[in-house]
Amino acid sequence: MIDLGYSLSPRFPDPPQTDYRTVDVRTLRHDLFCGDVYLADTEADREVSTAWGWVPVLDFAWALCDIVEQLDTDPRGSRSARPVHAELDFTESSDRMLFERRFGWVDVEADWMPPEEPPLTFHHAALRREARDFLHDLIADLSDMHEGLADNPAIWDLQARFPRV
Template identity: 70%
Template sequence: MLDIGYALSRRFPDPPHTDYRTADTHALRHDLFCGDIYLADTTTDRELSTAWGWVPVLDFAWALCDIAEELDRDPRGNRSAGPHRARLDFTESTELLHFTRRFGWVEITADWVADSAAEPLSFSHGELRREARDFLHDLVADLTDMHEGLDDNPVVWTLTARYPRV
């Protein structure tokens, strides 16, 4: 089972006096809510995680939802042998998460994992889509509890409407 999580950084706080109601897309994706993320396979007890402290977690959630959709563009869906590839790049780094879909399964690997022989994390595409959207909605709920006005931001409304829970 896929578990996606995050931890906000104390080293990289949001700029003081941020008006979350009017924060634009660039600020929401690149300047706010920095921390670390992880993707874990709870069945095998393996995970891919960052320990940098500066990953924009809302951008990560947004990009993960985009990738789940990108990997599903083949009209044959689960019957498509692929491979269909996508990657998530981290803005302030050369590190990448790689996603490869074959039939209905997605393998996830990371550039920063030292052991090149390490097995990729593997999940059904449906599970990746569902968990990515759940993570996005849970993250937005957490962030709106912590930051006054964020729930009134039209960019956040559009984002959550674009990727409803499955």
């Protein structure tokens, strides 16, 4: 079972004068909603998480959805033995989360994991479903906290691009 989660940092509050209805994509992805994120395998009781406080959580959710789709580019899908690689860069550091899909499974590891620790492994379809659910749940939470965010056209486009499955 996959668990995705986040916490917002009190150290990096969003500017109070922000008009969330009109804020642009770059600002949504890189300047707002900072905190920490985690991706956990609840059956193995293991996780990959950040503890920096400055990760843009909406950008993480958005990038994760992009990566899951990028991992699905082989026309043979879950029958493909050829590995497909993707990485999620954290813009304020050199740290990365690394993804590798082979057959229908995705291995997830991070630069900051101990080298002897094996990657987390998830079924691709389950990771797609959970990533999209996480994105929609995050948008709902952020929209409850920030007036006008749900009316932003970039948010509408994002939700339409990655509908719940």
